[in-house]
Structure formats: C-alpha cells, structure tokens
Amino acid sequence: MTNAKLDSLRQTISEMLAKRGQSPEFSDEDSLFDSGRLDSASAVNILLELESAFGIDLGDPDFDISQIDSFAEITQLAQSQG
Amino acid sequence: MLSTAIPGVRKTSRSNPLEWRRWWLAIDRNEAAIAWAQTLPGQAVLHAALLATLLLIPILRTNHVALMSVALMLCWAFPQRRLIVLTVTGLTYFLLRPFKMGPHYEYFEQIAVPLLPMLPVALISVPFGLLFLVFAVAMLRNQDFKFVAFASNRPLMFMFLIGCALAAATLVLPREHGLFAPAWIALVYLTSTFFFLGYVLLDNRSKTKAPIHTQLGFMRPFWAGFAPPMKGPAFFLKAEAKSDADLAASRLKGVKLAVWALILFLTWDWGFNRLIHDVWAFPRLDDLIIASASGDPASLGVRWGAVAIEFMAMVIYMGAAIHAVVAVIRVAGFCIPRGMVSPLGSRTIAEFWGRYLFYFKEMLVDFFFYPTFRRYFKDHPRLRMAFATFAAAFVGNVLFDFIHAMPSVAFEGSERYLQGLMSYCVYAGVLTAGIIWSQLAQSTPRKEDGFVRYSLLPRAQVILFFALLQVIDDSSANVLIGDRMSYLTGLFGVNL
Numbered sequence: 001m002t003n004a005k006l007d008s009l010r011q012t013i014s015e016m017l018a019k020r021g022q023s024p025e026f027s028d029e030d031s032l033f034d035s036g037r038l039d040s041a042s043a044v045n046i047l048l049e050l051e052s053a054f055g056i057d058l059g060d061p062d063f064d065i066s067q068i069d070s071f072a073e074i075t076q077l078a079q080s081q082g
Numbered sequence: 083m084l085s086t087a088i089p090g091v092r093k094t095s096r097s098n099p100l101e102w103r104r105w106w107l108a109i110d111r112n113e114a115a116i117a118w119a120q121t122l123p124g125q126a127v128l129h130a131a132l133l134a135t136l137l138l139i140p141i142l143r144t145n146h147v148a149l150m151s152v153a154l155m156l157c158w159a160f161p162q163r164r165l166i167v168l169t170v171t172g173l174t175y176f177l178l179r180p181f182k183m184g185p186h187y188e189y190f191e192q193i194a195v196p197l198l199p200m201l202p203v204a205l206i207s208v209p210f211g212l213l214f215l216v217f218a219v220a221m222l223r224n225q226d227f228k229f230v231a232f233a234s235n236r237p238l239m240f241m242f243l244i245g246c247a248l249a250a251a252t253l254v255l256p257r258e259h260g261l262f263a264p265a266w267i268a269l270v271y272l273t274s275t276f277f278f279l280g281y282v283l284l285d286n287r288s289k290t291k292a293p294i295h296t297q298l299g300f301m302r303p304f305w306a307g308f309a310p311p312m313k314g315p316a317f318f319l320k321a322e323a324k325s326d327a328d329l330a331a332s333r334l335k336g337v338k339l340a341v342w343a344l345i346l347f348l349t350w351d352w353g354f355n356r357l358i359h360d361v362w363a364f365p366r367l368d369d370l371i372i373a374s375a376s377g378d379p380a381s382l383g384v385r386w387g388a389v390a391i392e393f394m395a396m397v398i399y400m401g402a403a404i405h406a407v408v409a410v411i412r413v414a415g416f417c418i419p420r421g422m423v424s425p426l427g428s429r430t431i432a433e434f435w436g437r438y439l440f441y442f443k444e445m446l447v448d449f450f451f452y453p454t455f456r457r458y459f460k461d462h463p464r465l466r467m468a469f470a471t472f473a474a475a476f477v478g479n480v481l482f483d484f485i486h487a488m489p490s491v492a493f494e495g496s497e498r499y500l501q502g503l504m505s506y507c508v509y510a511g512v513l514t515a516g517i518i519w520s521q522l523a524q525s526t527p528r529k530e531d532g533f534v535r536y537s538l539l540p541r542a543q544v545i546l547f548f549a550l551l552q553v554i555d556d557s558s559a560n561v562l563i564g565d566r567m568s569y570l571t572g573l574f575g576v577n578l
Contacts, residue, residue: 034320048463
C-alpha cells in the first residue's frame with residue numbers, strides 16, 4: 001500500500017518538475033528543493049500528500065522541510081510512519 | 083589561435099555571434115571548457131575575471147569586495163578546507179563588521195568605547211561579538227538538549243521576544259543609565275544577526291547539519307553585506323562541489339553569472355541612470371510623488387512613464403546585485419541556484435514573488451510560511467494556505483525590514499520608525515493580498531490558450547501589479563505613505 005502511495009507521489013513530483021520546465025526524471029538522492037528544481041508551492045503539495053496519504057504530523061516541532069529534500073528522505077519519512 | 087585559448091568553439095562558427103552566445107551560455111556544460119577550468123591557468127583566469135567584473139559593479143562596496151577576494155583566494159588555495167575558510171572568514175567578518183546598517187556602527191562606537199577604553203576602536207566589536215557567540219552556542223545547545231523547551235521549539239519567537247524586551251529597555255532607560263549601553267549593544271547584535279542565527283538554528287534540525295564551528299561561520303558569511311541570508315550551513319554543505327569537475331563547472335557558472343550581472347549593471351547605470359535621468363532629465367518617481375503632493379503634478383504620461391522606468395530600473399539593479407553575490411559563492415565552490423530567475427517572465431503574482439528575490443522569498447517561506455502551514459487551520463485548506471502566506475508575505479516581510487531598524491530608534495526617535503513601519507505595512511498588505519489572490523484564484527494559463535492569453539496578458543498583469551506596488555514600497559519614510567497613495571490613485575484619475 002505504502003509503495004503504491006510512494007509511486008503516486010513520485011509521479012506527482014515528476015509532474016511538478018515538468019510543470020516548472022525541468023526534466024521530470026530524478027533519482028532518489030537528487031535534491032529537489034535546495035537545488036531550486038522545485039519551489040515552495042510544490043513543497044506544499046508534497047506536505048499535503050505526506051499528511052493525507054501517510055498520516056504524517058507536520059506539527060512536530062522537530063520536523064523541518066529540509067528533511068524532505070530528496071525522494072529517499074521523503075520515503076524514509078513516510079515509512080517511519082508506516 | 084582562438085580555439086586554443088577558449089576551448090570548445092568550433093572553427094567554422096567563429097564568425098557567428100549567435101553561435102558565440104550559445105557557446106557562452108552552455109560553457110558550464112562544455113567538457114572542453116570544464117577540463118580547461120580545472121587547469122591552473124584556467125582557475126587563475128576565472129578568478130581574475132570574476133574579481134575584475136566585481137570591481138566594475140560598484141554596488142558592492144570596495145571593502146566587501148576585498149573581503150570576498152581574500153575568501154575566494156583561500157577557497158582556491160585550500161579547496162578541501164573550503165568550509166573551514168567559510169568559518170574563519172565568516173567569524174572574522176562577524177567579529178569586526180557585525181552590523182548591516184552604517185549608522186549603527188557610529189552609535190555603537192559612541193557607547194561602546196567608554197565601556198572598553200583600553201581597546202583600539204577598530205577592535206571594539208570583538209569582545210561583544212565573542213559574548214554574542216556564547217549566546218548563539220547556548221541557543222544551539224538548547225536545540226539539541228531542550229533545556230528551555232520554548233526556545234527550542236520556537237527559536238525565532240524566543241529571540242524576537244528578547245529583542246522586544248531589549249528594545250523596550252532602550253526606550254525606557256535614560257542613556258546615562260548603566261544598563262542602557264549593554265541593552266542597546268545586545269539589541270544591535272541580536273537584530274543584525276537575527277535571520278542568520280535563525281538559519282543556523284533551523285539547520286540544526288537538518289539530517290546533514292554541519293559541525294558547530296561551521297555553523298558559527300554562518301553568523302555573517304563573507305558574502306553577507308546587504309543581502310539577506312541565503313539559506314544556512316546544511317544547504318551549503320549540499321551545494322558544495324564534490325569533485326574537481328563539479329568545482330570547475332561551478333566556477334564557470336559563477337563567472338557566467340558575474341558577466342550577466344555586469345551587463346545588467348551597465349544597462350542600469352548607462353541606460354537608466356545616466357541616459358534617461360541625467361541626459362534626458364526624466365524625473366525620478368520619488369521626485370514626482372513629492373511634486374504631486376505639493377500640488378505640482380506632472381502630466382499623466384510622465385507619471386506613468388516614471389512608474390514603468392523605475393520598475394524596470396529596480397528589477398535590473400536588484401538583478402545585478404544579487405547575481406554578483408551568487409557569482410562569488412559559485413566561484414568559491416558552492417553551486418547554489420540563482421537569486422533571480424527571469425521575473426518578468428512570470429505569469430502569476432505568486433510566481434513573480436518566487437522568481438524576483440528567490441533567497442528572500444525562501445527565507446520568509448522557511449521561517450514563516452512552513453511553520454504556520456504545518457500548525458494552523460489544517461482542516462481548512464484554503465484558509466491554511468492564505469494564513470501561511472500572510473505569515474510569510476506580511477508578518478515576515480515587515481519583521482525582516484523592521485527588526486534591523488529597531489536599534490535606530492535609540493538615536494533617530496520612534497516617530498520616523500513608526501512612519502516607516504506604517505508605510506511598509508501598507509505595501510506588505512497589498513503584496514500579501516495579491517499573492518493570496520494569485521494562489522487561490524489566479525489560474526495558470528495554458529499554452530493552448532494562445533500567445534495573447536498564455537504569454538502576453540498574464541505577464542502584463544503581473545508586471546502592472548508589481549510596477550504599481552513599487553509606488554508604495556518604501557520603509558524609509560522619506561516620502562509619506564499618504565502622498566504615495568495619492569500618486570497611485572492619481573494614475574487612474576482619482577485624486578485623494
């Protein structure tokens with residue numbers, strides 16, 4: 001189930017990259033936000049998906065957006081909730 | 083001869099200027115150029131080219147260029163110790179020139195010298211800077227160990243409350259009081275480093291957080307000057323060149339950006355500053371606002387023309403400034419994104435805000451948008467987005483501008499401060515309303531809509547919004563907000 005959600009999230013990220021005129025291809029380790037490939041509006045979409053699909057509590061004071069800069073980090077965060 | 087000096091240019095294409103342009107724009111992906119940039123002569127040429135370009139862009143102060151040059155030379159000489167160079171140069175900069183605003187140095191000397199009369203004036207900031215570093219280390223340790231939960235969970239709010247208490251003390255205490263000088267000095271250090279320290283504290287939560295000595299080097303990194311923080315140490319750790327080829331590409335990107343900054347600066351200086359304003363004597367926007375307020379308005383065409391010219395000049399000038407700084411950082415070996423990316427190509431207000439001053443927007447998003455978005459109105463998506471945007475575009479924006487000016491109240495008085503604050507609140511309010519509207523209601527045009535509806539109209543709307551917004555964008559209170567509003571409405575024939 002989590003894998004299907006992650007695949008869907010990967011697809012969403014690809015679409016956001018394409019929408020910003022970037023190559024939709026990205027590796028698990030590629031920086032998405034710090035590299036400037038995605039912007040804060042895209043981050044909001046990912047945060048919403050993490051919240052709704054994976055039940056992640058974004059209100060945790062120790063959470064920081066830099067913790068989801070790559071797909072590998074997003075996966076790790078999502079799986080930690082699973 | 084040419085192809086041996088400048089690698090990668092085909093013999094047949096030398097006479098075609100467009101081919102030269104294409105070659106130049108792709109130089110950081112050109113394998114021959116990257117290989118050349120790794121040689122000693124290549125490295126020397128790139129550093130010399132950058133420094134020569136910076137000297138031709140007098141937006142950066144000569145002293146600051148000198149500091150950047152030293153830092154660049156050290157980064158070049160010790161590429162494996164680049165982060166240590168950042169630490170050493172950053173701490174030196176922080177200890178010797180800790181403040182952002184010139185008048186703060188003058189007042190600081192007035193009240194600090196009597197406290198430590200044995201020290202030369204040039205070094206008077208050092209002991210106070212060291213004391214502030216102790217505070218910064220305490221804040222960092224508190225992030226790790228949570229001795230004070232509130233300061234750990236809401237470090238920026240905690241520092242802001244301290245700043246308010248110190249500002250209140252400087253207002254209440256007479257200057258002769260023994261606590262006035264320590265309170266003002268603590269305030270000026272806190273407000274000058276507020277967002278830099280904020281990023282260091284934020285980065286402390288990162289998985290790739292830097293060692294504490296590296297973090298402290300970011301209290302005032304050598305490129306800081308007038309610029310807002312460009313993210314924190316963890317960001318720079320990621321952006322650091324990981325190989326010789328990466329470093330060469332980063333340097334090529336840096337020099338390319340520096341040349342673009344120079345072109346923009348010359349366009350601003352020769353085109354707008356000298357030709358339009360000096361030779362053609364076209365009036366400046368602020369002069370026209372003052373003239374309108376005193377009952378002597380220029381013709382409507384001139385007033386609109388001034389809005390257009392001032393807006394274009396501002397975008398070009400800001401582009402030159404931010405590109406010059408990013409160029410230096412790239413040549414130092416950190417391939418960070420550009421600070422401004424084709425803002426006039428934006429099709430929505432929100433997009434322009436993200437493209438115009440990328441790092442300023444990122445700072446507001448990191449410190450205000452995300453924390454608010456994560457905490458409030460989770461069950462109301464549109465309100466959640468709007469409130470987080472308000473926190474960033476209004477609260478953060480106003481706070482950034484006025485936190486730096488807080489120490490000035492002690493010697494300029496509160497009237498000017500409050501006037502500037504009010505003026506900036508009006509500007510930030512309109513900006514925020516525009517961005518929220520853009521995010522919630524403005525539809526992103528599609529290519530299928532055709533040239534006019536896809537490319538022309540959306541861009542014209544965005545440019546018009548920001549061009550008009552600049553009429554009320556002023557925190558100096560040199561021209562009153564009422565006069566600015568009257569000018570703005572007068573453009574549409576409404577005289578207040």
